[in-house]
Amino acid sequence: MNRSFIAFVRKEVTHIVRDPRTMLIALLIPVVQMILFGFAISTELNDVEVVVATPKMTPAIESKVAQMAQNPYITFRGYITTDKVDHCLSSNEALAVVVFSRDYDRNGKFQIVADASNTTTAQTATGYLTNILSESKAAVAPNVRILFNPQLKSSYNFVPGIMGLIFILICAMLTSVSIVREKETGTMEVLLVSPIRPVMIVVAKMIPYFALACIDLVSILLISRYALDVPLSGSMTALFALSFVYIILALALGLFVSTLVESQMAALLISGMVFMMPVIMLSGMMFPIENMPTVLQWVSNIVPARWYIPAMRKIMIEGLGFGYVAKEGLVLTFMAVALVAISVKRFNNRLQ
Structure with missing residues (x-):
C-alpha cells in the first residue's frame, strides 16, 4: 500500500513538472500577484498637487506656503485668485x-477645497494639508505614538491580505482542475481499479500541490521582506504552522469544488471568481469588518x-507569538478538518 501511494505521488509530480501551464500558475503567478498588488494597492498619496488662493500676500502666508511646499508629499503648483478655485479643480x-x-495674519483662518470625485484621495489630501497648516491651540501638545507601523505604510496592511487571497485562489484552482481533468479524460476510472483506496488517490494528488504552495509561501515571504519592506517580527513557527493549515484548507476547498462540477471551466470559474469576492469583501483585507452590517459580520x-x-x-506586523493567534488557529484547523471530511465523503459518494 505504501509503495502504491508513493507511486501515485510520484506520478502526479511527474505530471505537474511536465505541464508548463500548471507550473506557471503554481509558481509564477503568485509571485507576480504579490509584486503587483504589493506595489499597486496603496492608500498612500505621494503627489498631492496643491495651489494657493489668497486675496493678498502676507509674511505669515508666505511662511505657511513655504512649509507646505517643503513637504515631500505635496507638489505646490502656484497661486490663483479666489474666483478661480472651482475652475482649477474642475480642470x-x-x-x-x-x-x-484676507486677515489670516490676525485670525489664522483658512479653507481647504478639495476634489472629492475620488473620496479616498480627497480625505488623504485634506488630512495632509490640515496637519501641515494647523497649529495646536492647546497649552500642551499631545504626544502621539504610532506602534507597529510608524510610517503608515499601506503594504503592512495589504500583504497579509494578499497572502490570504493568493492561497485560496491558487490552491483551490489547482486541486479542483486536476481532479476534474481526470474525470473528463476518463483516467479516474483507471486509477480506481488500482489497489489503493480512492481517498488515498485524492491525498496523493494533493501532496504535490501542497509542496508547491509551500514554495509559494517562502517566495511570498521573501518578496514581502526584501521588496516591500514588510517586517517578519513575530514567531516564524506560528506563521508557518498557521499557513500550512490554511493551505490544507484551500486544497480541501478545491476538492470540494471538484465534487460539484463536471468540467474544468466550471472549476476555474468557481475557484477563481466565486472565492475571490468573499475574500476581498468579507475578510477584512480591504474593509474593516467592524464597519460592515451585523449580518455581513456574521457571514464573514x-x-x-x-x-x-x-x-x-x-504575527508579521505586531511581532506576536502563537499564543496570541490561538483562536484563529483553532478556527482554521476546525474548518480544515471539517471541509476535508465533507469533501472526501462527497467524493466517495460520487465515485460510487
Whole structure:
C-alpha cells in the first residue's frame, strides 16, 4: 500500500513538472500577484498637487506656503485668485486648493477645497494639508505614538491580505482542475481499479500541490521582506504552522469544488471568481469588518481568510507569538478538518 501511494505521488509530480501551464500558475503567478498588488494597492498619496488662493500676500502666508511646499508629499503648483478655485479643480489643475482669508495674519483662518470625485484621495489630501497648516491651540501638545507601523505604510496592511487571497485562489484552482481533468479524460476510472483506496488517490494528488504552495509561501515571504519592506517580527513557527493549515484548507476547498462540477471551466470559474469576492469583501483585507452590517459580520465568520489575515498581521506586523493567534488557529484547523471530511465523503459518494 505504501509503495502504491508513493507511486501515485510520484506520478502526479511527474505530471505537474511536465505541464508548463500548471507550473506557471503554481509558481509564477503568485509571485507576480504579490509584486503587483504589493506595489499597486496603496492608500498612500505621494503627489498631492496643491495651489494657493489668497486675496493678498502676507509674511505669515508666505511662511505657511513655504512649509507646505517643503513637504515631500505635496507638489505646490502656484497661486490663483479666489474666483478661480472651482475652475482649477474642475480642470484637474490641482487636487486641492488652500484659500487663506484676507486677515489670516490676525485670525489664522483658512479653507481647504478639495476634489472629492475620488473620496479616498480627497480625505488623504485634506488630512495632509490640515496637519501641515494647523497649529495646536492647546497649552500642551499631545504626544502621539504610532506602534507597529510608524510610517503608515499601506503594504503592512495589504500583504497579509494578499497572502490570504493568493492561497485560496491558487490552491483551490489547482486541486479542483486536476481532479476534474481526470474525470473528463476518463483516467479516474483507471486509477480506481488500482489497489489503493480512492481517498488515498485524492491525498496523493494533493501532496504535490501542497509542496508547491509551500514554495509559494517562502517566495511570498521573501518578496514581502526584501521588496516591500514588510517586517517578519513575530514567531516564524506560528506563521508557518498557521499557513500550512490554511493551505490544507484551500486544497480541501478545491476538492470540494471538484465534487460539484463536471468540467474544468466550471472549476476555474468557481475557484477563481466565486472565492475571490468573499475574500476581498468579507475578510477584512480591504474593509474593516467592524464597519460592515451585523449580518455581513456574521457571514464573514465562515470565510477562512477572515481568520487567516488578522492572524498574519499579528504575527508579521505586531511581532506576536502563537499564543496570541490561538483562536484563529483553532478556527482554521476546525474548518480544515471539517471541509476535508465533507469533501472526501462527497467524493466517495460520487465515485460510487
